Amino acid sequence: MIYVASDIHGFLGEYYDFIDSSNFSDDDVFYIIGDVIDRGPDGVRILLDIMQRQNVILIKGNHEHMLLPTLKELAYSDPISQNEIIMTDIAICPIGQRETLTEFCRLSREEQYRVIDYLESLKLYEIISVNDQKYLLVHAGLPDFEEMGELEDMWDMDFFTEEELLFGQHWYEVKHFTDTIVIVGHQPTRFIDGAEPDKIYRCGDSINVDCGLGFGGQLGVLCLNTNEELYF
Structure with a gap:
């Protein structure tokens, strides 16, 4: 089975609730569309x-994109300087990162470098096929469709910048591709007009799986093989 979720935002209990559930096994694949x-x-x-x-x-x-420069700075700094780096980062752009940065500082240097290398290797999007249906998995979605119209194929992804795919406002009201469903996170469904708060939202050829776990909501997981929605 293929499962998709997003925006777990540091909530280990809900993450393990799914990983350890009977729904998920070593033969399955779990895609997380950013912001763990x-x-x-x-x-x-x-x-x-x-x-x-x-x-x-x-x-x-x-969040992985924004914190990476600070994580690099922490990894190459001495312990005395690390607290100042953390406080400066929070003061410039508070995104709930204090515990992430503090936890990162407790890792060994080797573990810190491994985390940095891993974050640098992450893809901006993934294209998969399940039951002959194509899916585009991308964190924030696809903005600025007003001037584009329907896209013919996946090469058109080059139109978008990294910032748009990570931060942009997804357009739910248009058809994006001829044969592909777009699955996004980033914006909790409680903040989308017409969506049921903290539940997976479907609109046209788009699905939002951010059920607001980072804002007091829940973890929503979508099984692409069965279309079943799971909540933790």
């Missing part, structure tokens, strides 16, 4: 767990 760190307390622990699993695949989110 920040807001909650255990983002680094989730990262380390994902890194040692062959069947859990993380796609880059805006």
Whole structure:
């Protein structure tokens, strides 16, 4: 089975609730569309767990993108300087990163370098096929469709910048591709007009699986083989 979720945001309990559930086995694949760190307390622990699993695949989110420069700075600094680096980062752009950065500093240098290398290797999007249906998995979605119209194939992904795919506002009201469903996260469904709060949202050829776990909601997981929605 192929499962998709997003925006776990450091909540290890909900992550393990799915990983340890009867729905998920070593023969399955679990795609996470970005943002496993920040807001909650255990983002680094989730990262380390994902890194040692062959069947859990993380796609880059805006939080992984934004924290990477600070993680590099911490990895190459002395312990005395690390607290100042953390406080400066929080002051410039508070995104719930204090516990992630603090937890990262507790790792050995070797573990820190492994985490950095892993984050640098993350893809911006993934294209998969399940039951002859194509899916595009991308963190924030596809903005600026007003001037484009329907896209013919996946090569048109080159139109979008990294910032748009990680931060952009997804357009739900248009048809994006001729034969592909777009699955996104980033914007919790509680903040989407017309969506049921903290539930997976479907609109046209788009599906949003961010059920607001980082904002007091829940973890939503979609099984692409059966179309079943699971909540933890």
